[in-house]
Amino acid sequence: MMQRITSSHSYPLYNVAATRDMEQRAATNLPPHTLMQRAGLAAARLTLALAPHARHIWIACGPGNNGGDGFEAALHLHQWGKQVSVSWSDPSAGRSALPPDAQASHDRAIAAGVNIGAEAPEDFDFCIDALLGIGSSAREPEGVIAQWLQRMQASDKPRLCIDVPSGLNADTGSTPGTQAGAQIFTLSLLTLKPGLFTAQGRDCAGEVWFDDLGTSSASPSDTAATAWLQGQDSIAPSPRQLALHASHKGSFGDVAVIGGESSTDSHMAGAALLAAGAALHAGAGRVYVALLAADGQQAMTVDATQPELMFRSPDALDLKNLSVVCGCGGGDAVRAVLPRVLSTAPCLVLDADALNAIAADSGLQTLLKARQARGWQTVLTPHPLEGARLAGKSTADVQADRLAGAAQLAETFGAVIVLKGSGTVIAGPGQTSRINSSGNALLATAGTGDVLAGMVGAQLASGINAFEAACNAVFRHGRIAEQWLLAHPGKGLVASEVMRRAVWDG
Secondary structure, X not given: OEEEOOOOOOEEEOOHHHHHHHHHXXXXXXXOOHHHHHHHHXXXXXXXXXXXXXOEEEEXXXXXXXXXXXXXXXXXXXXXXXXXXXXXXXXXXXXXXXOHHHHHHHHHHHHOOOOEEOOOOOOOOEXXXXXXXXXXXXXXXXXXXXXXXXXXXXXXXXXXXXXXXXXXXXXOOOOXXXXXXXOEEEEEEOOEXXXXXXXXXXXXXXXXXXXXXXXXXXXXXXXXXXXXXXXXXXXXXXXXXXXXXXXXXXXXXXXXXEEEEEOOOOEXXXXXXXXXXXXXXXXXXXXXXXXXXXXXXXXXXXXXXXXXXEEOOHHHOOHHHOEXXXXXXOHHHHHHHHHHHHHHOOEEEEOOHHHHHHHOOHHHHHHHHHHHHOOOEEEEOOOHHHHXXXXXXXXXXXXXXXXXXXXXXXXXXXXXXXXXXXXOEEEOOOOOOEEEOOOOHHHOOOOHHHXXXXXXXXXXXXXXXXXXXXXHHHHHHHHHHHHHHHXXXXXXXXXXXXXXXXXXXX
């Protein structure tokens, strides 16, 4: 069954090793060559659906089974009356160099009258990348394969990638080069791969389609998902949607935001106010703000634009009975309050400067790790650089395998990790990680991370466990950007707008 992947539904994701295992098991119950024939037919059908008026279709085929899928697609498109140009990356090696199934597809295409050559056509209306597929996880594009990929990426013609865009690591979403291009589509076969949805994967894959090749009923139930693509159906409704009429403001929990350092050189109160406003709009019953002034004096007593926020000094907060969001705009001043916060607040979201302070202080790290043994709820919301500091790695190392990086941080600190970025990863100790499916580049602006921290804080205050609280908030945060893009095409989105739209709608 073929379907387009959207953020409405959640899907299991499988890495290359699991995919190959499932492929082998499925193949044992089918006649030889069946899966490749189904894959090629699916690619041909999707090509017709995406570009029904395309007359000249270029299919670039590689040396493995991904190339075999391309040969099969060429056979059908040729039989359906399309002008098909097939470029094979290694014709000099002969058909015997191909895997057995790919050999069979090559021969079927030749017998049907498909012209298979070694050169790319001068012009085309649509192109199909059947060069490497999941083989990109072990082999980077080079030689003529790299040249053809560059040709496709430079073209303004639509491109369909069979299984995985060549050059993209199916497990991690990393790629050795830019994979930009116009109108990109990917048909993932048999399984959905995590690399399509995080790091560079979302840009490389474009619009993702999925075909299980008729194996859904035969797929082994004992193959655990590598991760889950988080969709709308996995998001819990707001506690306010389920609330009784006899509720009161204390029914929805209290949030305290500690941050917003003010000094002669820097004024970061805005970060704390964004987080606090987001917690308020996301459903918290009461929200307190504790700003950190360099001279020890409270810098602000009321926000006229958000009079609902209640200002307190950090020492006056009853941290044991609050969901605490700490670090937004906290600067160096946050270091002084972190020991008390870490050792007192049962529900805690750590962001921004709090994360940087912890990364540089082994004593604070010890306090953070001790929280898990006490059964306390902790969420860390690092962007890649902050995650790298916590892990003692480079940002490039973290981005090279975001799933592994987030999972390692979760196990190290005994906390839920929200590794922000394209395809935000949510990881927790003992949890199957989730990759968030919502969001877009409109969130790449100052302050949106503070808003997210406040939204997570509101979820924690409602009594939801840390992992689900993070998942709920991350998805809603991304959905706000999607809704804004639909309603205001071409217009930027600022953090205060995200904050005002943090109202939970399930």
